Amino acid sequence: MMSFRTKLLTAMMLVVSALTILGLYLAQRTVAAGAEHDLQANFQAEVSWLHKVQELRHAALLERCGALVAKPRIHAALEDNALDLLYPSAKDELRDLMEGDEPSPEQAARTLHARFYRFLNGTGAVLSPPSPKDIGDLSADTAGQLAFKKLPEVTQIGYLPERTDVAEKTVDEIMAVPIFSTETGDVISALVVGFEPFEFAGQRTGAGMKSGIWLNGILHLPGLSQSAQAYLGGKITNTVTKSDRAQSNFTVSVNGAPHLLFYERLNPDSLFPPAYEICIYPLANSMARLHQLRWQIAGAGALLLLGGFVASNFVAARLSAPVEKLAVDSERNRTQRKRAEAALASTSEELERSTRYSADASHQLKTPVTILRAGLEALLTREDFDPGVYHELSVLLHQIHRLTGVIDDLLLLSLIDAGHLQIESEPINLSQLVEEWLDDLGALPDSLDVKIEKKFPAELYVAGEKRYISLIVQNLLENSRKYNRPEGRICVAGHKDTDEIVLNIGNTGRPITRDAQEHIFERFHRGSGGTAISGHGLGLNLARELARLHGGDLRLVGSDSDWTEFEVRFRVAQQAPSRAAEIV
């Protein structure tokens, strides 16, 4: 069976572990969320920068194209039925858009250099240029992708993949600007201009972000291997076909390294096929940082757990010691209590039996003793006996009196034991009571020449019932005389001690032996030295029981050499009678 200490330690460790794990989990989550938030913020900053540049470029391109299609010559060619003059006129008008050497992608982004342009006729078909070389060569297939079923009324942005005349796989950004007739207000044509798309890569060194375009299920992202482009293209296709969200992001693995991939629809609401801008952002650094942080947190957690274990152990030891002691004591106490209870039950039973027995016996004895006494007293009244017979009768009568006293004491004790004795308390002048008994003592025929000393005030009021207080005083005084020696002395002293009245009764004579001192208050015990002295061994017991019943006590103050002294305490009467006459 597990000890209390082990249980406590286990419980504390469980709590500490749970708290540590919870703390670690929360810390890790906070750190991870913070890192992700930072990453997202960083990424969003990059993307937003990119978008701002793109928006500016789009706005510039739109303005440029809008200005071009408003050119009077182009309108004149379209409106005045001079389509043969359309491309020649446009050549002049759009010369600055097309002229110059093929610029690098970065220059293209800045100079708004167009790669090609075409006009659409009223039905949305491409108007064939007389000399395609001047306005950007396009294969028939590619040119066909510029056409619309119906001319659009607003500018359309689209993307055109794979120019066949260029070895490198590229995507052109195309802008279809409608041309409205100044005469009818209807859309009579559209100018479709193809631009080099804006390249993000390399614009901001250190960011590590790469951008490209997803179009028709194919990803065009320069800087990535063909296989990686194909893989990512497939992933994006799955995502954009499943979700209709214009933008979102997810994490992908590119060449074994984690990347955050962001996509956004480049040409929402366009009649051209949907194209998505794709940005990938390497997560390796962030992941490494996060990984390191996790390790640090785990290390801190281990230390915390270790600390928690040590602290728990210490606390468990401290806490368990008194509890374990208590448990042992408690076990011992339980055993003792059981034993005590058994003893008590047995004693109680015995006591009850003896009480009942005493009471019954007293009652049973009282009647014959009374008859016996009455008989003896009747005999004493006769005058025809020898004087020797009277003496015998007197002795018998004396013994009968003693027997009556014993029976009375036993009856009283049995009442006390049974708890049936009711005290009717009233103020009693103890001094007066003692005086009366001392008078009675003095009147007794006595061979001992005992001197009596009295040291108490005239009035000492105690609370109690007079006959019982009287019985106590009588017992003690009789004993002091009974166990005295010739020419001895009795000292009776009384005083008030706060709320108690103390009465000391001392006498000269052989002291009570130390062994006997322990038993003098037990019933039917008589001093070993006093066997010749009349008594039945109930007096002290009865006196103490009565004193206690009155809220006081009786004890042996001491008994050595020539002096034995008892002390009895009573409660002070709360109210002394106003008149001395009331006190008998």
Add this chain to the structure above:
Amino acid sequence: MDLRGIVSFNAIFALLPILVFAEASIEGRVELPKSHSAPVMAKRYEIVTIGGVLATQPPLAVVYLDGSFPKPKSPSMKQIGQKDLAFLPSLLPVQVGTRVEFPNLDDTYHNIFSYSPAKRFDLGRYRPEERPIPSEVFDVPGLVVLRCDIHEHMRGLLLVLDTPYFITTDEEGRFRLSGLPSGHYTLKAWIDSKTTREKPVDLKRGATLHVDFL
């Protein structure tokens, strides 16, 4: 029937002796479309396009006698200026073979050109002081839409007619053509780029014919 058709039709009668060139007159009124702008003190005529139809605003019409007439001996000279970024006049009828000068009366460059089938030309950019004044000979009958390459809103109309007898109506559409030869002709009223009305007329010397295009 377009102007070319009229010319071809009249060619049949080209050999007929022309008896007299004089003294017949036509007067009347052309019902013009409702003006869309409130009349103002200083009237300016401009070319507006409503539903692809070019016309002057406020509306004016050109009334001309269609027939076969001898070519002028010396080419005549007309002017369409550019003033306040508009053509002045905005509508000019001329006889075939007329040289039209386009003086720049503004302080800015103009570049007058036309892609119209009747005449394609491009005068290029020129300043007000440009001398000689850029001009062009219009030798094919038809409507020539004049544009400025610099000011895209500018429009002018040049109606090239194969007849010496033509006149622009006043704002109420009233016209009077005089000094006409007697004989059978077709009187036409050009109202806008899509509307030309015609009526046969029988002209007699000294007589004034009243023709209304209502």
